[in-house]
Amino acid sequence: MSEARTTPFAYVAEFGSAPELYHAAEKVRDAGFKKWDVHTPYPVHGIDKAMGLGKSWLSTVSLIGGITGFLTAFTLEFFTQVMLYPTVVQNKPTNLNTIPAFFPVMFELTILLTAFATVFGLLAFILLPRWNHPLFESPLFKKSTDDGFIMVIESRDPKFRKERTKEFLEEIGAEEIELLEV
Amino acid sequence: MAGLKDADDFREGEQFKGGGLLKLALLGGGVLFLIVFFVLYAAGSEQSKQAMGYSWLFAVTYFLTLSIGGIFWTLLHHASNSGWGIVVRRLMENIGSMVLFMLILGLPLIVPAFEFRDALWEWFPKKAEIEHHIHEDFDQKLADLKSDYEKNKADAQSAFNAFKSEKEAAIAKPGVTPGHANHLKEAIAHEEKELQKLLDKDLSEKALTKEIRKDAYMDHHHGDVLLWKKDGYLNNGAWYFRFVLYFIALVGIIYTLRFWSVRNDKDGDPKWFLLQRRWACGFLPFFAAAWTFLVFDWLMALDYKWFSTMWGVYLFAGSALNSMALLILLTSWLRKTGHLKNVVTPEHYHLMGKLLLAFTIFWAYIAFSQFFLIWYANITEETVFYLTRNTGYWNKHAMIFLVAGHFFIPFGFLLIQQAKKNVKYICGVAIWTLLMHLMDIYWIIIPERGPSITHGQEMIIKGAIIYDIVAFLAVGCLFGFALLWRLGTASLFPCRDPRLDESLNVIN
Numbered sequence: 001m002s003e004a005r006t007t008p009f010a011y012v013a014e015f016g017s018a019p020e021l022y023h024a025a026e027k028v029r030d031a032g033f034k035k036w037d038v039h040t041p042y043p044v045h046g047i048d049k050a051m052g053l054g055k056s057w058l059s060t061v062s063l064i065g066g067i068t069g070f071l072t073a074f075t076l077e078f079f080t081q082v083m084l085y086p087t088v089v090q091n092k093p094t095n096l097n098t099i100p101a102f103f104p105v106m107f108e109l110t111i112l113l114t115a116f117a118t119v120f121g122l123l124a125f126i127l128l129p130r131w132n133h134p135l136f137e138s139p140l141f142k143k144s145t146d147d148g149f150i151m152v153i154e155s156r157d158p159k160f161r162k163e164r165t166k167e168f169l170e171e172i173g174a175e176e177i178e179l180l181e182v
Numbered sequence: 183m184a185g186l187k188d189a190d191d192f193r194e195g196e197q198f199k200g201g202g203l204l205k206l207a208l209l210g211g212g213v214l215f216l217i218v219f220f221v222l223y224a225a226g227s228e229q230s231k232q233a234m235g236y237s238w239l240f241a242v243t244y245f246l247t248l249s250i251g252g253i254f255w256t257l258l259h260h261a262s263n264s265g266w267g268i269v270v271r272r273l274m275e276n277i278g279s280m281v282l283f284m285l286i287l288g289l290p291l292i293v294p295a296f297e298f299r300d301a302l303w304e305w306f307p308k309k310a311e312i313e314h315h316i317h318e319d320f321d322q323k324l325a326d327l328k329s330d331y332e333k334n335k336a337d338a339q340s341a342f343n344a345f346k347s348e349k350e351a352a353i354a355k356p357g358v359t360p361g362h363a364n365h366l367k368e369a370i371a372h373e374e375k376e377l378q379k380l381l382d383k384d385l386s387e388k389a390l391t392k393e394i395r396k397d398a399y400m401d402h403h404h405g406d407v408l409l410w411k412k413d414g415y416l417n418n419g420a421w422y423f424r425f426v427l428y429f430i431a432l433v434g435i436i437y438t439l440r441f442w443s444v445r446n447d448k449d450g451d452p453k454w455f456l457l458q459r460r461w462a463c464g465f466l467p468f469f470a471a472a473w474t475f476l477v478f479d480w481l482m483a484l485d486y487k488w489f490s491t492m493w494g495v496y497l498f499a500g501s502a503l504n505s506m507a508l509l510i511l512l513t514s515w516l517r518k519t520g521h522l523k524n525v526v527t528p529e530h531y532h533l534m535g536k537l538l539l540a541f542t543i544f545w546a547y548i549a550f551s552q553f554f555l556i557w558y559a560n561i562t563e564e565t566v567f568y569l570t571r572n573t574g575y576w577n578k579h580a581m582i583f584l585v586a587g588h589f590f591i592p593f594g595f596l597l598i599q600q601a602k603k604n605v606k607y608i609c610g611v612a613i614w615t616l617l618m619h620l621m622d623i624y625w626i627i628i629p630e631r632g633p634s635i636t637h638g639q640e641m642i643i644k645g646a647i648i649y650d651i652v653a654f655l656a657v658g659c660l661f662g663f664a665l666l667w668r669l670g671t672a673s674l675f676p677c678r679d680p681r682l683d684e685s686l687n688v689i690n
Contacts, residue, residue, distance in 0.1 A: 045689040062592050
């Protein structure tokens with residue numbers, strides 16, 4: 001195996017506590033890194049701001065899904081029940097005034113497609129499903145599910161330099177640093 | 183992480199300062215409009231007096247719903263063991279405790295001397311008329327009925343005796359087949375049973391009175407079978423008794439919770455906090471029952487023939503929504519006048535905005551479900567509610583506007599996250615929602631006025647809108663005054679609540 005060529009994938013760094021990680025994240029954000037992430041055993045409030053994450057686009061995807069569902073149901077019901085084959089039920093008119101009868105289906109399809117768009121949109125955003133991830137090779141990363149506050153800076157970040165990034169991580173308070181290679 | 187607030191810095195609480203001039207203006211305005219209302223009442227004709235009953239009910243109901251929502255949010259906050267809203271919980275309690283003043287302002291509605299009661303709830307005069315018919319020559323009726331029955335009994339007895347001896351003679355005849363004899367015996371047994379039923383008939387005064395009453399209610403000319411069927415619920419004694427129960431339940435719940443909450447401010451003993459949390463769950467069903475039946479008695483009974491099982495939850499949905507809107511406005515006003523500056527953050531606005539969105543949807547869901555079931559089933563007793571409200575003067579455009587204004591506009595607006603965090607936008611939505619609620623309550627109560635007072639001759643009483651405005655301003659000013667006064671009686675937030683830290687630093 002030792003003959004195989006390896007390329008650096010990322011620096012995995014451990015920090016002592018949530019506040020230390022939080023402040024380190026602010027510094028990484030200010031240094032202009034883009035392809036990086038933090039992993040903690042529990043949710044840390046405000047970490048998204050410290051990382052400089054903007055608002056997620058997922059809600060837009062949900063909205064588009066919802067509108068699609070609404071229009072699908074409306075068109076389906078209106079064209080079939082009113083325009084193509086006017087169906088008189090209980091002497092109710094077949095025109096726009098019949099719309100209350102269509103609401104339950106419109107409501108359900110709106111909810112259904114919103115949920116679909118949200119779930120599948122999220123999967124697309126986070127590039128799931130996938131078989132494996134290089135990070136799983138890192139012993140340090142495993143601590144993030146137990147007691148470790150982990151930061152990962154990936155090598156595909158344009159600001160990533162093998163030496164300088166390591167120094168930078170030490171500078172901002174990383175207690176242990178590991179170069180993960182694939 | 184930086185700048186976490188420490189609850190120990192807030193242990194002293196914050197008193198409501200200022201607002202004195204506004205309080206005075208509101209009290210003055212309230213008294214002034216109250217006087218105007220009474221002058222109009224004293225000078226008005228019989229019809230306008232009756233019309234004013236509806237105006238007063240409309241005004242009281244609007245502000246009653248706001249305070250009911252305050253009770254609900256306090257109860258829910260404890261029952262769900264929430265931490266986010268501790269800083270605004272005292273304001274919820276203050277809004278909720280307005281229920282006492284609103285029920286007191288509602289007293290003219292239930293005191294018969296004002297003539298509001300009989301104008302609002304037609305079953306009172308109708309029932310009184312039927313009862314009057316019953317009591318006319320009551321003793322004579324009772325005696326007649328009794329002698330009728332006694333005569334019937336005697337007649338039936340002799341008829342039976344004749345029948346029996348005839349049949350027995352037939353059986354004794356020679357040549358009768360066993361089958362035929364058996365048949366005759368059965369006929370005798372049957373007749374005897376019928377006779378026994380008549381003889382056993384209870385001729386006590388109580389039983390006969392019930393029969394006379396039932397006959398009077400079933401009468402085609404001046405009776406009403408529905409009033410007989412609903413006699414157990416819609417009768418004077420039960421109605422007043424229920425009002426006392428509602429009063430005790432609603433006022434008792436919120437005053438108890440607020441008392442414990444304020445005690446907690448003084449000594450910081452967690453037992454008060456635990457008491458509130460434990461009892462809130464037990465109070466919830468009583469609160470729900472009291473409010474549901476109160477709106478049955480006050481609003482659904484405006485037309486005693488009409489009914490909707492979703493009525494209670496429909497009014498509740500509007501209450502909770504608009505109480506939240508009022509809470510947002512009150513918080514913003516307090517912040518503007520220099521209170522709660524470091525206590526309430528945009529995160530709290532975001533949370534309150536989310537609840538506003540949730541209850542906008544909930545109201546639409548309930549309102550539509552009620553309409554949908556009635557529209558689809560198309561039963562005469564039920565559709566009358568919507569027919570009154572979308573024909574004639576109350577044309578369907580008002581209803582469609584309510585659908586758009588009460589649901590679609592605030593819904594679209596509140597979907598945007600930034601709109602919920604921005605104080606100006608969320609206050610704009612809150613004001614809009616309160617205006618739509620005004621229209622909703624108006625639309626529930628006032629369309630009953632014309633048909634009820636003129637016995638179906640007119641859909642509207644012309645000019646009566648003046649009374650509505652005066653009544654609304656009178657009750658509104660007094661509500662505002664009472665609320666400002668109430669704010670000053672304790673700290674603006676529960677300053678020694680054990681979970682204040684959590685609420686001060688809430689992030690969602």
